[in-house]
Amino acid sequence: MEKMNKKVMEKIASAARLFFFLDYDGTLTPIVARPAMAKLALHHKLILLNLSKQKNTRMAIISGRGLEDIKHRVGIPGIIYAGNHGLEIEGIRMKGVHPSALAFKSIVKKLIHRLEHAYAFFPEVLVEDKTYSVSVHYRQAPEEKIDFLKMILLREVGDFLSNSQLVLAEGKKVWEIRPPTEWHKGRTALWLLGRVVSKAEKNVLPVYIGDDITDEDGFKAIKKNGITIRVTDKTSEPTEAQYGLHSSDEVFVFLKEVMKLRRENAL
Numbered sequence: 001m002e003k004m005n006k007k008v009m010e011k012i013a014s015a016a017r018l019f020f021f022l023d024y025d026g027t028l029t030p031i032v033a034r035p036a037m038a039k040l041a042l043h044h045k046l047i048l049l050n051l052s053k054q055k056n057t058r059m060a061i062i063s064g065r066g067l068e069d070i071k072h073r074v075g076i077p078g079i080i081y082a083g084n085h086g087l088e089i090e091g092i093r094m095k096g097v098h099p100s101a102l103a104f105k106s107i108v109k110k111l112i113h114r115l116e117h118a119y120a121f122f123p124e125v126l127v128e129d130k131t132y133s134v135s136v137h138y139r140q141a142p143e144e145k146i147d148f149l150k151m152i153l154l155r156e157v158g159d160f161l162s163n164s165q166l167v168l169a170e171g172k173k174v175w176e177i178r179p180p181t182e183w184h185k186g187r188t189a190l191w192l193l194g195r196v197v198s199k200a201e202k203n204v205l206p207v208y209i210g211d212d213i214t215d216e217d218g219f220k221a222i223k224k225n226g227i228t229i230r231v232t233d234k235t236s237e238p239t240e241a242q243y244g245l246h247s248s249d250e251v252f253v254f255l256k257e258v259m260k261l262r263r264e265n266a267l
């Protein structure tokens, strides 16, 4: 992973068309104690809004959050939103849910009920219903308790996991229980590129920015023909991303600079 440099900035600034794929938590907002607290700062929202309105620029937010949640949090019209790592997508003239996720809805309901019951005496655990998946957040739990909390989770979902009705994925202080589909952020980004970008629009440069394990699929999918950026303060961590930024604040400095350069280039 390299630092963002002038050469990359020039490439982005001079691309005929740009397609931004942006993660939300940890990328557009700092990581916070409870997911409900992750709010997009107003001045950052304005940067996103202005960037999305620039000529020859498209933007998609791809998040692990549920679609309604992420739409509400970002609140910018005219862009694409992909929730549940791309299982739900909504944009101009398109809205849909991945078929395998639809079938999963009733299992999620059952699971939410079970997990809320199992963690009833653990206020440090937050069970989040994302309609097509479940997140179990444990950021507020002390380190020594995590193994035990995971044991509880496995006790409740073990059966589903062993007969492949569900898969368990790990993120930053969160366990996610999802439908067993190969669909992920990377495939979502590629699908959107193929679907939204018409054949006439050649030379689209995709730019993928994310911070978590699930974004690695996005980096892998985009890096061959695009720019991939991981937001992290640990530069030694292995990643598929080509470039690094240190914080969500740096992401906005970068996006602002892109906007300025493209305005100067009149692109």
Ligand SMILES: [Mg+2]
Binding pocket: 023, 024, 025, 026, 027, 210, 211, 212
């Ligand atoms: Mg993230």
